[in-house]
Structures are given as C-alpha cells and as structure tokens.
Amino acid sequence: MLQEHKHWSVVPGLLVVALLAACNQDRLSPDRSLLGKPSLKERQPCTPGKWTGGGRIDPTGNRLAGNYDNADEPSGGQPAAPDPAPYMTGKVTFGFNVFLGSDCVVTKGEIQVNWHPAKLAWHVSIHDNVDAFDNQPVSASTFDDNSGGRCLVVGLPFPPGMTARVNPQGGFEQVQFEVCDNDRGGAQNGRINGFHVDAMRWRATDHGDTGLTYLTGGNVVDHS
C-alpha cells in the first residue's frame, strides 16, 4: 500500500518534469531528467533524519596526504576519486543543512560550497522534496563507514546527482555532496594527523572531485 502511494506521488513530479523539458528551450536551467533520474527501486537505503555542519577542507589530490580519508572513501559503494577527474585542490569552505525523508528523498536542504582558488561558489537549494533549480527529487543515502562513523551522500546516482547554481557565472552544474560524521559520541576536538575526524567530499561534473577529505576545521553532525 505504501509503495503504491510512493508511485502515485511521483506522477505529478513526472508531469512537471515533462512540462519543464518541453519549455526549457534556452538551456539556462538544467534538465536532469535527460541525464537519467533514479527510479525508486534504485535508491539507496537511508535513515530518516537531519544532518548539519560546515567548515573547511584543503584537498591536495594526494592520497598520501595526512588529510585524505582513504579509509572511508570507498564506504557505501562510493567510487574512488577523482570521479570525475581532475582532483579539485585548494581551500574549500562549506555549510549545509539536510533533512531526509523515509524514502531516501531529501525533503529540504541547503548546501553551500565555495572553492577558493577558482573563486567559485555552488549552492544547492531543496524545498518541498525537489531541487529548486530543476524541480526534481534529490536522492540520498546514509551508511556506516570503515572508521566507525556514518556518512551521508546527497545526489544519487551521480551523474546526474543534483543541480547546483554556480556563481559568479550564474550557470548550473550537476554535483554530489558527501559528509562523514566520524566523531560520533567522541570528543569533538578529536584529530587524525592534526585534522578533524569528520570528512567531506564534493563532486562537480565540470570541475572535478575533491576526494573524501578530513576537515581542517568545522564540524559534521548526524542527528538521525
């Protein structure tokens, strides 16, 4: 019965997608439906709840670097970085707040990511169960990682992931966001190689992949 409701709830969304695809002639906003929207059956398991956090990573593109989270990157079936190539390196700051529904769809959320060397800023905004920039549902997944923490991936499968607005150009890009809360129940000042134990990864189709990287500062909190 519940599954029937899920299927029926998708019908209006598909109609909207079809209308948008028909009207979207100038390609100013992306049409993620053309890139392969995940079916409900393809969606990964997740624990409903909320995740919040922010801070900074300094990805180097070097797996031998002390801030590369090699142990947790493959968790949850995530691909090895860089995917897509190349590695995004340099200072990256971010902040987010994500709410997950019981069907692994993000009900609402805001994700801001700034890549300082390129002076680029991405923003993802999700309201009423759909991405504000393409009106499509955003799938997520949560899973245990190899170091006893728990991770969240928003934008599955990738590509197409989800659509972010890119400033200052004002364009759009398909992206995926991943964070791991590795200090669950432990000291919030815990460190690995001098870095925080929580980690973050950002993948953008046109710019590359940071790889899963320990936070230089900040925090990631799973409230599920």
Added chain:
Amino acid sequence: MNGKSMHWVNRLAVLGLVVGLTAGFAVAGVAQSVGGQAYSTYVNTPVGYSGPSPLAVLPAISGTDGAEADAQGSTQTIAGALSSDFLNSITSGEIGTAESGAQSTASAASINILNGLITADEAIANVMSSVTPSGAVSNADGSTFTNLVVAGVPVTSGDGPVAPNTNISLPGVGYVVLNEQIPSGDGVTSSGLTVNMIHVYLQSLTGGGCTLLGCLPGVLTTTGEIIVGSATSSVQ
C-alpha cells in the same frame, strides 16, 4: 468540585507538568539554543562606512531542528579604507538530542586595507561550537591568511595561521589585531567563539598639550575600525 476531586486534579496537573517538562527537555536535547553569524567586511571610519557585509545570520532554531544561512558578494570597495573580492559568509547550526552545534565561516580575497598598509590574498575565519553530554567546546581551526603583509612586513608566506590575538602597532594609524579571538561560555554547558581575522583599530591623539605649568600627555582615542573575516558560533 469537592476537595477530594481537587486533590486528584492537582496530582494529575503536577504529573502532567513533570511529564511535559521531561518530554520538553528530551526534545530540546543537550542545548537550549545555538547561534551563528558570519560576515566578510565591516568598515566604520571617518572616510567611509559599510555595515557587516555580506552578512549571514543563523535563524532562530527551536526544538530539534537545524538551519543554514549564507551570503555572497563579488566585490567590496570603500575608497581609502578597504577593497576586497570573493566575499562569502556561511553559518549553520542544529539542536539535537545527543549533540548540538553551530559553525560559521567568513572569507574575503584580494584584501587591501588603508591604501596598501595591510594586504592579503585571502583571509578565512572558521569557527565551530559544540555541546555534548561530555562538555562544550569551541575552536577556530581552519582560520588562516594567505600571503598576509602588514606595513610592508610579510606575516604569512602562502596559506597559514597566525597566533591568536596577535597585536601589531601601526604608527600614526593605530594598531591591528590578527586572528582576534573572543571566547564565551563556561566550557561545560555553554561555549562560544568570535574570530575576527583582521581587526584594525584607528586611533587619534586627543587632548594634551603644553602650558606655562607644564605639558600633559594626550590620550589615544579610537576613531574607527575595520574588520575583515568575522565568524561567530555559540551553544548554550
């Protein structure tokens, strides 16, 4: 209603209050409130004024909820006082049953203060505050400068931190505090931290002078301030 009934009503009322408060605390989690704010620049000088910009303020959070706020600016120029670009401010926070926290980040690039007296390729202020059953903490990890130069003297080469509350005199102008840190809270149930990466205090000598009876020293008075990269987080 007789006295016996009132007695039971009172007992039920007290029981309801206890249950309600218990449930309320359970929902409220380990913190009653979290706060966050970030902005890239603030200028208040005789030559120009610009309020905190771009300003991101964490909305009020109730129950077990969370929020994120961010703001961006492409450039900021106050002639004679400050110019910078790629201005970004982010703050987020949440109240949870096991952990509550807030984290804020503010950054500015291509910084030029007081016609080149202070320059930097970038400054990033990054703070977090967290409270769990084991205590409350805040820190400013990840707060750095890139190629900071003060009065012609390089302070950082490449990207690197500067010791908290580093005070450098600016003769004829005032002084600057780098990585200014202002903590708050008891470290047990509450904690907070404000970081101002560059805080220039403009000063002028007022009063003083000499008469037949002798000379009196003047008094340094703060006449303005410039802040670049300010981030605040708190839990309580």
